[in-house]
Amino acid sequence: MIGMSTEVESNASKVSNSSDDELKKLEQDYKNLHDEAQTLINERAHLESEIRSLKKRANRLDEEVRSLKNPPLIIGHLEDVLDFERGIVRSSNGTVFQVSLNQRLSPDVLKPGVRVALNQDTLAVIEVLHDAWDPMVSGAEMHEKPDITYDSVAGLDEQILSVKEAIELPLTSPELFRKVGIKPPKGILLVGPPGCGKTLLAKAVANQTDATFIRMVGSELAQKYIGEGGRMVRELFSLAKEKSPSIIFLDEIDAIGAKRLDGSTSGDREVQRTLMQLLAELDGFDALEDVKIIAATNRPDILDDALLRPGRFDRIIEIPIPDDSGRKAIIELHVSKMNTRRIQIHQIVEKTVGFSGAELKATCVEAGMIAIREGRASITQKDFIEAIKRINVKKSRAGLEGNPDALYN
Numbered sequence: 001m002i003g004m005s006t007e008v009e010s011n012a013s014k015v016s017n018s019s020d021d022e023l024k025k026l027e028q029d030y031k032n033l034h035d036e037a038q039t040l041i042n043e044r045a046h047l048e049s050e051i052r053s054l055k056k057r058a059n060r061l062d063e064e065v066r067s068l069k070n071p072p073l074i075i076g077h078l079e080d081v082l083d084f085e086r087g088i089v090r091s092s093n094g095t096v097f098q099v100s101l102n103q104r105l106s107p108d109v110l111k112p113g114v115r116v117a118l119n120q121d122t123l124a125v126i127e128v129l130h131d132a133w134d135p136m137v138s139g140a141e142m143h144e145k146p147d148i149t150y151d152s153v154a155g156l157d158e159q160i161l162s163v164k165e166a167i168e169l170p171l172t173s174p175e176l177f178r179k180v181g182i183k184p185p186k187g188i189l190l191v192g193p194p195g196c197g198k199t200l201l202a203k204a205v206a207n208q209t210d211a212t213f214i215r216m217v218g219s220e221l222a223q224k225y226i227g228e229g230g231r232m233v234r235e236l237f238s239l240a241k242e243k244s245p246s247i248i249f250l251d252e253i254d255a256i257g258a259k260r261l262d263g264s265t266s267g268d269r270e271v272q273r274t275l276m277q278l279l280a281e282l283d284g285f286d287a288l289e290d291v292k293i294i295a296a297t298n299r300p301d302i303l304d305d306a307l308l309r310p311g312r313f314d315r316i317i318e319i320p321i322p323d324d325s326g327r328k329a330i331i332e333l334h335v336s337k338m339n340t341r342r343i344q345i346h347q348i349v350e351k352t353v354g355f356s357g358a359e360l361k362a363t364c365v366e367a368g369m370i371a372i373r374e375g376r377a378s379i380t381q382k383d384f385i386e387a388i389k390r391i392n393v394k395k396s397r398a399g400l401e402g403n404p405d406a407l408y409n
Contacts, residue, residue: 073117073126077231080112087125089118100124113234146203146213153204154333155326155357156197159317163188163205166315167292171209171245185314186282187293189253191300192319195358198296201319202249205294212246214239218255221278222271229256229274237281237291245290253295258302275304282312321356324349330357334364341378348381351388359395363387 079096080088087101087110099118101110102125115129150160170177170184177184190198206213216236221229240246256274282293295313297303307313322330327349335343352360366387371379 071120074120074123075129076116076118076123078110078112078114078116078125078128081107081110089116089123089125091118091123097123102126146207148200148203149207150204152333153197153200154329155322156201156319159190159201159319160204162315162317163201163294164208167205167247167294168208171211171247171290171292186311187295187313188315188317189300189308189313190294190296190317190319192298193321193356194298195356196319196321197357198298198319199249199251200357202247202251202294202296206247206249209247210245211290211292212240212243213249214243214246215249215251218250218252218257221256221274229270230277233274233277233281237284240291247292247294250293250295252297253307254297254299254302257295257297257304257307259304275307279306279312321354322360327352327355327360330360331364334361338364338368339378341380343379343384344381348384348388351385355391359391363391366390 074091076089076091078087079090081101082088082098084107085101085103086098088096089099090096100122105125105128109128110125117126117129118124119126153160166185166188174184190201192198202215203213214236221232221236236248240248256271256278258271258275260272260275293313300316308316328345331345331348331352335345348363352363355363363384364387367379367383370383370386371377
């Protein structure tokens with residue numbers, strides 16, 4: 001009996017141990033399944049988040065596709081607001097229309113002169129384009145000061161003094177004019193042959209003041225579409241007022257300022273409209289405002305008389321071909337920066353009669369190039385004499401008289 005009892009207990013113990021092992025195994029399997037289920041849940045959440053992100057991206061792409069399929073909008077300007085539903089606009093080609101206004105636009109932003117986007121079919125105003133300067137106008141602003149100083153402008157002492165009095169002094173000390181009781185000049189006109197330093201002098205003024213310097217060439221304002229040139233002139237002066245104190249430099253103003261003729265073509269009439277807008281802008285701002293105008297031309301004989309009257313360009317400053325003393329000062333300025341040996345400046349001055357400032361600079365550059373070609377580090381008198389001969393040959397070629405930059409080619 002005792003043996004049988006021991007055997008039963010042994011069997012019972014084995015069954016108990018086996019049950020414990022199975023239980024532990026089941027617990028481990030459960031834990032593994034639980035961990036796997038949690039991993040799957042996390043992966044599902046990540047996939048759902050990725051799906052939502054992809055759906056948003058797909059919606060954005062759908063909107064972009066729809067936007068690209070829409071017809072382009074026409075750029076125009078709001079000329080006048082008749083009431084809260086209608087307005088007068090001028091399209092980019094200069095045509096004027098009465099159109100509908102977008103009711104969702106605030107009346108505060110619908111002001112005459114603002115740039116607007118127009119529906120291509122109905123020409124209705126869709127939106128207002130804020131601070132949208134014409135790229136050609138905004139690109140005319142020089143963000144860095146020119147590195148040209150008055151010391152870089154040789155042989156023009158009287159002209160520099162006149163420019164200082166007319167442009168620099170009103171910007172730096174306007175109270176002097178108020179005390180005396182006079183109005184400073186609105187603008188000055190620099191006249192003279194090409195290459196005599198008109199642009200150089202304007203850059204020197206910009207260097208001496210903290211004013212914004214805006215440079216525009218007259219030919220850039222001569223546009224082929226009706227009203228475009230006048231619009232650019234308006235934007236040019238508007239930009240100058242916003243960036244004041246500022247200096248507007250209109251180079252080659254004869255491109256838009258020529259005398260008006262009766263028998264003119266449609267292109268000439270558009271240039272005349274641009275001139276009329278320029279005259280209106282010159283008359284439209286106070287001389288004491290921090291906006292000054294410098295214009296330059298080498299053809300003063302063809303300028304319209306209305307442009308030259310007092311109150312617009314009050315001072316006409318002539319920049320002539322340099323005389324002996326002027327040429328000496330210009331040559332000394334350039335030679336001071338060069339590695340020279342036994343240079344006789346008076347002889348160079350005698351052989352460069354009639355040379356402009358640009359031609360004298362070209363002579364110095366050419367002399368340096370001759371020395372480089374011969375493998376020398378210094379420039380001699382012989383190099384200058386040879387350079388003068390070469391510049392004279394280039395001057396004699398057809399078409400180079402009005403293009404000093406061609407002397408460097």
